[in-house]
Amino acid sequence: MTTxxxxxxxxxxxxxxxxxxxEYKTGDWRSEKPVFIPENCIxxxxxxxxxxxxxxxxxxxxxxxxxxxYCKGCGICAxxxxxxxxxxxxxxE
Amino acid sequence: xxxxxxxTGNEAVALAMKQLNPDVVAAYPITPATEIVQIFSTYVNDxxxxxxxxTVESEHSAMxxxxxxxxAGARAMTATSANGLALMWEIxxxxxxxxxxxxxxxxxxxxxxxxxxxxxxxxxxxVRDSGWIQLWSENSQEAYDNTIQAxxxxxxxxxQLPVMVCMDGFIISHAMENLEILPDQVVRDFIGxxxxxxxxxxxENPVTAGPLALTDSYFxxxxxxxxxxxxxxxxxxxxxxxxxxxxxxxxxxxxSYKLDDAEVGIVxxxxxxxxxxxxxxxxxxxxxxxxxxxxxxxxxxxxxxLVQALGHLEALAVMDxxxxxxxxxxxxxxxxxxxxxxxxxxxxxxNYIYGLGGRDVGLEDIEKVYKHLTRIADTGEVDExxxxxxxxx
Ligand code: SF4
Ligand code: SF4
Numbered sequence: 001m002t003t004x005x006x007x008x009x010x011x012x013x014x015x016x017x018x019x020x021x022x023e024y025k026t027g028d029w030r031s032e033k034p035v036f037i038p039e040n041c042i043x044x045x046x047x048x049x050x051x052x053x054x055x056x057x058x059x060x061x062x063x064x065x066x067x068x069x070y071c072k073g074c075g076i077c078a079x080x081x082x083x084x085x086x087x088x089x090x091x092x093e
Numbered sequence: 094x095x096x097x098x099x100x101t102g103n104e105a106v107a108l109a110m111k112q113l114n115p116d117v118v119a120a121y122p123i124t125p126a127t128e129i130v131q132i133f134s135t136y137v138n139d140x141x142x143x144x145x146x147x148t149v150e151s152e153h154s155a156m157x158x159x160x161x162x163x164x165a166g167a168r169a170m171t172a173t174s175a176n177g178l179a180l181m182w183e184i185x186x187x188x189x190x191x192x193x194x195x196x197x198x199x200x201x202x203x204x205x206x207x208x209x210x211x212x213x214x215x216x217x218x219x220v221r222d223s224g225w226i227q228l229w230s231e232n233s234q235e236a237y238d239n240t241i242q243a244x245x246x247x248x249x250x251x252x253q254l255p256v257m258v259c260m261d262g263f264i265i266s267h268a269m270e271n272l273e274i275l276p277d278q279v280v281r282d283f284i285g286x287x288x289x290x291x292x293x294x295x296x297e298n299p300v301t302a303g304p305l306a307l308t309d310s311y312f313x314x315x316x317x318x319x320x321x322x323x324x325x326x327x328x329x330x331x332x333x334x335x336x337x338x339x340x341x342x343x344x345x346x347x348x349s350y351k352l353d354d355a356e357v358g359i360v361x362x363x364x365x366x367x368x369x370x371x372x373x374x375x376x377x378x379x380x381x382x383x384x385x386x387x388x389x390x391x392x393x394x395x396x397x398x399l400v401q402a403l404g405h406l407e408a409l410a411v412m413d414x415x416x417x418x419x420x421x422x423x424x425x426x427x428x429x430x431x432x433x434x435x436x437x438x439x440x441x442x443x444n445y446i447y448g449l450g451g452r453d454v455g456l457e458d459i460e461k462v463y464k465h466l467t468r469i470a471d472t473g474e475v476d477e478x479x480x481x482x483x484x485x486x
Binding site: 004005006007009011012013014015016018 | 190191192193253290291298299300301302303304306310312313314316317318320321
């Protein structure tokens, strides 16, 4: 939530800094959230490929969890997770 | 330096566009504005301008391409009329809210239906609240002069808003008139070179145009947009002053004609003001203190200045070449009456809707309006606020 006065806005709503989507935490749009179950994960990173945001945390080529600041709860990662016992399941917020 | 020529309004505006030499013109032809872009396309073909001419598949695309070009940092123009403007409508708002200095001649024509290609102001009135600056012209000379000034106004660093140059369809666009034109170089010196405040093509400073702004920021952007319009008037007058320095042609927010000592007056936009001036002269010769006010800058609306110019009248008729179908009054009336009422003025104000779909307005019609005003001034009573002029009863 921005607290800028109208006097501080860029005329015409132009965005003049690159990459400032990072400042916009879209996690509060979520009504369901993906929950990561590490013991079922085979680190295929399908979730990372398919996540339409930048919400899958990966370290050294391994799935590490969800960044809930940006995860919108679309459920794509849980759907694409290929393991028989899912490593990602959706739960109500 | 100035040259006298005889041109139609469309030819005069096409010539102004040639002299402005925009980087991009994107257009889709529509009567009665067709010739503007048609003539302009011959300038492109003959290599007389440096313009990229984009032929598009609709007016929605014409305005979209113009917005895109302006966002890229180009001087961008288009021209249209009536239903063409209606089809642009969505993007017309975006041009203003993205603060793009686009210039668009609008050859005023009735909106359908019934289908009609002739003059009225329903097209311009439909977008009067879109955030564009609107300049109105009485004749070809004013259409030419306004088009040239429009570019400077739009690009003024403190304004950065699109400007619509209105002129009456057929009555101005297709009638031959004498006017004074400037040499190309004088126009190019007057407008100067253009350094856009922002451009999508600056790879060192990447920007995003037209992003989403929801409940937490949309309102602030609109407030900031409103401020540009609120602050525009003095800058429009600065440009007019510079223009007068070059041409000797004086322009203000409006033109007052024999108004100072007038008792009865009318407010009328566009070519009908010319007809009304003849009536004012005739009535003056008969001892009637008649006057006239012709708005030039309709957006921003010069409320304070209008009240000062009109507040001493006993009776005033505001003429609307468009109906609002609001069971109250036409758009110009609503604006003028609100300004007067808000300033505690006692002038009796009536509204005349006239000339819809190109219905001719003669001297005798305007005379009827002044007679009505004299009656009101004598009796101090407004009988009918909303009147229709020249419709068969
Ligand atoms: S729910 Fe959607 S946004 Fe959230 S991590 Fe999964 S794919 Fe990404
Ligand atoms: S898709 Fe499933 S298995 Fe593959 S990395 Fe993501 S959570 Fe692990």
